[in-house]
Amino acid sequence: MQLISVNLGRATAVDYTDAEGGVTGIGKRPVPGPVRVSAPGPKATGRGSGLEGDAVCDRRHHGGDHQAVYAYAREDLDWWAGELDRELPGGIFGENLTTSGIDLNTARLGDHWRVGADLVLEVASARIPCRTFQGVLGEGGWVKRFTQAARPGAYLRVIREGSVSPGDPVEIVHRPDHDVTVEMWFRAFTTERVLLPRTLAAGAAMEPEAHERVRRYMEKHGAGAGAR
Numbered sequence: 001m002q003l004i005s006v007n008l009g010r011a012t013a014v015d016y017t018d019a020e021g022g023v024t025g026i027g028k029r030p031v032p033g034p035v036r037v038s039a040p041g042p043k044a045t046g047r048g049s050g051l052e053g054d055a056v057c058d059r060r061h062h063g064g065d066h067q068a069v070y071a072y073a074r075e076d077l078d079w080w081a082g083e084l085d086r087e088l089p090g091g092i093f094g095e096n097l098t099t100s101g102i103d104l105n106t107a108r109l110g111d112h113w114r115v116g117a118d119l120v121l122e123v124a125s126a127r128i129p130c131r132t133f134q135g136v137l138g139e140g141g142w143v144k145r146f147t148q149a150a151r152p153g154a155y156l157r158v159i160r161e162g163s164v165s166p167g168d169p170v171e172i173v174h175r176p177d178h179d180v181t182v183e184m185w186f187r188a189f190t191t192e193r194v195l196l197p198r199t200l201a202a203g204a205a206m207e208p209e210a211h212e213r214v215r216r217y218m219e220k221h222g223a224g225a226g227a228r
Contacts, residue, residue: 001101001170003115004074005030007091008054016135017058025055026136028091030098033165037119039065039158050158051096058132065157066124066207071097072153073104079151084139094133095153102170104154105183110205112174118162120173124205126152126186152186178202193217 009025017024031053040047040056043064048056050068072095081088090098097115111123129152134142146152178201185202188195189210196217199206 001099001172003097003164003166003168003170004100005090005098005166006033006035006051006164007031007096007098008035008051009091009094011055014132014135017132024058024132024136025049026094026132028054028094028096030090030166034163035165036161036163037069037121037158038161040068041065043067049096054096061130067155068158069097069121069156070095070127070153071099071102071104071156072127073102074098074100076104076151076153080149083149092137093153094136097164099170105151105181107154107182108176108178109180109182109185109199109202110174110176110178111172112159113156114171114173116162116164116168118160119158119164120160120162121156122159122205123154123182124157124207125155125210126182126189127155128152128186128189147190150183150186150191152182154182176202176205180205189213 007028008031009028011023011025012027013023036052037050040050040063044059046064048059048063056063072093077088077093077098107123109123109125113121115121129143129146180199180202184195185199188199196214200214
């Protein structure tokens, strides 16, 4: 398991985002590294991205400690390349880390990864597609298609800061005892909301906003909603 590329974005003006100023940092490009990674602080008031030199422009929906780093698997990019009949270089999905040898769909919220010598990251949630993601790819109906495929990639938070470079090894150093995977969390918050109560098993690994959404769902549908 290793990093294929480390990708950074810069604020770029586009016509397909409603972020303030009409700019986005989603179009990321590989860099040689090393790149310093640390907790960026709160979503609205912090640095946005956990990677030094990386731009997160829409602080309403992206960035902050629980979305400090976005990882996407090279294997899933290759699957999409076949589906779309086009090349998909590392960073094109807006991911900071393009990985190899890691099944991100079955990663559990709360998994800890050691990346390189010092950095430790925790799987925190899945990426929800948006209009800006569709715009940068230029694929009609992309939000729906990406959602149906349920290959979302993982957001991670920083447990211990460090630096990363392409080729760094990735080791899973902690795996919690629950079944809340990235794929299951994604389906719960998109197409199968009956699964929402089950995501509470992830505990503190889930960001407070996600906990609040589950609380509202259970308040409306009952404490036993989604139980299996």
